[in-house]
Amino acid sequence: MRIINRHPSRGLSVLLAALPFIALAVTYSIGSYQRLSINPADKILPSVTQMMNAMSELMFVQDKRTGEYLFWSDTAISLWRLACGMGISIAISLVFGVAAGFIPWIRALVKPFVEAFSLIPPITILPILFIMVGLDEASKITLIAIGTAPLMLRAVALAVEEIPHEMIVKAQTLGASTWQMITRVVLPQVLPKLIVATRFALIPAWIFLVSAEAIAAVSGLGYRIFLVRRFLSMDVIIPYVLWITLLAWLMDICLAMLQRRLFPWFQPESKS
Amino acid sequence: MTTLVLEKIWKEYGDQIVLENIDITIESGSFVALVGPSGCGKTTLLKMLLGEERPTSGRILLDGVPLKPEPDWDRGVVFQRYSVFPHLTVLGNVLVGREFEKSRFLGRLFGSRREAAVEDARTLLKSVGLADHENKYPAALSGGMQQRLALAQALMRKPKILLLDEPFGALDPGIRAEVHALMNELWVEQGITVVMVTHDLSEAFRLGTRVIALERRRNRPEEKERYGATIAHDIAVWPPKKQTKLNGSAIVTATPPILAADASAAVH
Numbered sequence: 001m002r003i004i005n006r007h008p009s010r011g012l013s014v015l016l017a018a019l020p021f022i023a024l025a026v027t028y029s030i031g032s033y034q035r036l037s038i039n040p041a042d043k044i045l046p047s048v049t050q051m052m053n054a055m056s057e058l059m060f061v062q063d064k065r066t067g068e069y070l071f072w073s074d075t076a077i078s079l080w081r082l083a084c085g086m087g088i089s090i091a092i093s094l095v096f097g098v099a100a101g102f103i104p105w106i107r108a109l110v111k112p113f114v115e116a117f118s119l120i121p122p123i124t125i126l127p128i129l130f131i132m133v134g135l136d137e138a139s140k141i142t143l144i145a146i147g148t149a150p151l152m153l154r155a156v157a158l159a160v161e162e163i164p165h166e167m168i169v170k171a172q173t174l175g176a177s178t179w180q181m182i183t184r185v186v187l188p189q190v191l192p193k194l195i196v197a198t199r200f201a202l203i204p205a206w207i208f209l210v211s212a213e214a215i216a217a218v219s220g221l222g223y224r225i226f227l228v229r230r231f232l233s234m235d236v237i238i239p240y241v242l243w244i245t246l247l248a249w250l251m252d253i254c255l256a257m258l259q260r261r262l263f264p265w266f267q268p269e270s271k272s
Numbered sequence: 273m274t275t276l277v278l279e280k281i282w283k284e285y286g287d288q289i290v291l292e293n294i295d296i297t298i299e300s301g302s303f304v305a306l307v308g309p310s311g312c313g314k315t316t317l318l319k320m321l322l323g324e325e326r327p328t329s330g331r332i333l334l335d336g337v338p339l340k341p342e343p344d345w346d347r348g349v350v351f352q353r354y355s356v357f358p359h360l361t362v363l364g365n366v367l368v369g370r371e372f373e374k375s376r377f378l379g380r381l382f383g384s385r386r387e388a389a390v391e392d393a394r395t396l397l398k399s400v401g402l403a404d405h406e407n408k409y410p411a412a413l414s415g416g417m418q419q420r421l422a423l424a425q426a427l428m429r430k431p432k433i434l435l436l437d438e439p440f441g442a443l444d445p446g447i448r449a450e451v452h453a454l455m456n457e458l459w460v461e462q463g464i465t466v467v468m469v470t471h472d473l474s475e476a477f478r479l480g481t482r483v484i485a486l487e488r489r490r491n492r493p494e495e496k497e498r499y500g501a502t503i504a505h506d507i508a509v510w511p512p513k514k515q516t517k518l519n520g521s522a523i524v525t526a527t528p529p530i531l532a533a534d535a536s537a538a539v540h
Contacts, residue, residue: 164354169324170422171357174369174429175345180379184368188359265359265409 046235054235058224070224078221079247081137082202082209085144089205090198092145093152094190100153101160102186103178111157118150122204123211130216140212147208148201155197159190192266195259199252206248273300274335274432274465276321281330282500283316289500290316294330296484296503298433301515303459303466305480307473312486312501314469318437321467322347334432345373348431350439355422356410362421363406366393369429396424399461400454416447420454427462436468440475452478456513463515483507 008016032045046054058071066073100110125146129139163186171181213222221244228236259266281294290313298304306314319325320332323342332339334346343349356365370389371381381389397403400420410418419439426434440448440455456479459466470476476483487504 166351166354167357169322169343170349170351170355170425171372172343173322173345173347173349173426173431174372176372176379177376179377180372184371184379185357189357263359265411 043232043234046238051235051239054233055239058236074219074221074224075243075247077219078209078213081140081213081220082144082205084137084141085209086148086198086201086205088141088145089149089152089201090194092149093156093197094194097153097156098160098182098186098190101157101190102182107157114150114153118154122147122208126212126215135216140209140217143208143212144205148205151204152194152197152201155200156190156194159193159197160186163189192259192263195255199255202248202251206244210244275300275333276433276465276467277331277333277336279331279333281317281320281327281332283313283320283325284328284500288497291327291486292500292502294486294503296506298465298467300465301463303479303481303513304468305476305483306467306469306486307471307476307483308486308501308504310471312488314486315437317486318435318467318469321433321435322349345369345429346432347435348426348429348433349435349437350419350422350426352438352441355439356418356425358410361407361409362397362402362413363390363393365410365421365425366396366428369425373429393424393428396428397421399458400424414447416443416451419443419451423455423458427458427464432465434464434466436466436470438470439468441470441472448475455479460513460515477509480509481513483509 028045029048032047035042035045036047055071059069062068063070096106096110096114099106100114101107122143126139126143129142129146133139133142167185168181171185176184209220210222210225213220214226217223221240225237225240276296276298278294278296278298281291282289283291294317296304306317308314316325320327321339323340323344326341340346349355357368360368367381367386367389368379370392371379374385374389375381394403394406397406400423402417402421402424405413405417410421413421422439440451443451452475458464459479468476468479473483483505484503485505485507486501488499488501489504490499
């Protein structure tokens, strides 16, 4: 039998999925054990115990200077920035994406500009933002919004254009005005795709968040990673990276669940 | 009473003449089937009736008034595909026409107005045999059921004329016969005026009161561009079908009746 026609059983699939993770963990443990047995003060590949010690300090011990539990305050401020940036981005992409996808005049006005704008590497705007809006929250949130909004706007506009023309004609023959079509036909069909676009946009959003925090911030997950880097504190960096990964994964899962729950009629790849 | 008049319709795309000199008067309550080989412009003609396309010259009058140059409620439509809204339930799909009509800003009805609309929608759903499926989404319906839903949805808005664009073309033969029977029933009971585009001659004769065949008279390659399709046959279907309601009068047509069997021979 050809290999493309052989499918692993369910149990085997789970095992296969776990294998690369286990392999990575085992490889790391071996490397860490070897380095530490030669030099117990080695900082490059800390053991799990060392990481847990470092993390419990950040999680459960108040910071002497600020009185905060650093791990949690870092997480909160980073998530806040991410939420604000994505919120702005979603609002912009919905309003202008739907308008540009549905109304020819607005499409002619908005689309070329957005396409040109989306070619700017957002990170190069960061200095401009620092100069113009300062080093505080606004610049980081703006960077996330600028980095993701064009992407999402184009996804929304495309989703609107993908609505079969017949459906729009049908709505008109039922007497719908442009506004009624936007609220009752276009928006409901675009929202599930907006969630898909949000899931994709979260990837660059995290990149811009961590970059902005690394360059100029006094708090946040990215700030912490780049701060402790100076002391080669891999025992903090590695758990932080894992934590960011976990957060990103949880967000993705929540959005996927939200999409299934809110839009039971929506199947990404329709069968016909 | 609805009369649809097409006066000397020409349609050209650049140098290509698609339709020439189409003159049709469609009386209230008739069921006109437009047939013809593919590419003869029958769908273009339907699009002009819908208001999606405009004739290069000539006029289309609905009850003596020129058609609005965009689709509107006075002309209902059922396409072969994508006729219903996937994000609305069966009941929602039928209701939406009434909601567009009665709630200009929200596009939604509440309270007693909604109840009245729901009652009308249920009556229609019953007449298309979908009474037991009102809470399903279209994706859960078969192709035949989706087309029946599309019919109910279009009828809910009470259009002056119903346009059908190969509505049953994608259905299995058995299902198609069922939907034909239903279509005929709806036409008889609701007293509607229908224009249907189809490439299926037997369908045209089974459902239509009048079959209009479009054809290119000149088909040599060097002539093709400069001569469009026009009306080749205009046949009143025998025996005449009668509606029971509203436009109840029997169909009166100027052309002498021809037997259905002869007529299909005449077209091809």
